[in-house]
Amino acid sequence: MKEHDKEHDNKGFSLVELIVVVAIIAVLIGVLAPQYIKYVEKSRVSKDVETADTLLGVGYLAVSDEDYFADISIGSKIIFTKNGISIDPAGDVTLTSAMNEYVDNWQNYKVQSKAYSSQKYVVEFRGGVAGSTFQVTGNWQPNP
Numbered sequence: 001m002k003e004h005d006k007e008h009d010n011k012g013f014s015l016v017e018l019i020v021v022v023a024i025i026a027v028l029i030g031v032l033a034p035q036y037i038k039y040v041e042k043s044r045v046s047k048d049v050e051t052a053d054t055l056l057g058v059g060y061l062a063v064s065d066e067d068y069f070a071d072i073s074i075g076s077k078i079i080f081t082k083n084g085i086s087i088d089p090a091g092d093v094t095l096t097s098a099m100n101e102y103v104d105n106w107q108n109y110k111v112q113s114k115a116y117s118s119q120k121y122v123v124e125f126r127g128g129v130a131g132s133t134f135q136v137t138g139n140w141q142p143n144p
Contacts, residue, residue, distance in 0.1 A: 044113035056138035062098040080121040
């Protein structure tokens with residue numbers, strides 16, 4: 001065999017080189033994975049807070065909209081949990097219509113973060129006589 005042919009017979013990486021590369025990748029994953037998980041949870045918390053703020057905004061919009069204001073029942077609630085968004089009393093046509101108008105695909109929103117998974121966000125409509133004044137409040141509460 002010629003000298004030139006022997007140089008080209010050594011194709012690929014040695015086992016040692018491959019093990020070193022795998023070890024480096026494993027160390028990088030070990031260092032970066034906890035940070036990644038923390039950032040994912042932080043973004044889920046932000047998303048849950050944003051959704052809660054949106055629901056409170058829907059409450060304010062509903063009581064300021066002529067189409068909904070007169071028909072909202074005092075004591076009605078929009079409830080946001082890990083199981084989704086519900087309206088209490090169930091079947092409240094006015095709040096359901098407001099949610100359909102103001103929030104796209106609201107039935108698909110669910111609490112996603114661990115921080116709020118055992119809680120519920122409640123937007124409550126309180127006030128005087130129906131159709132007169134409303135107080136709209138929203139807060140996180142324990143979800144038994």
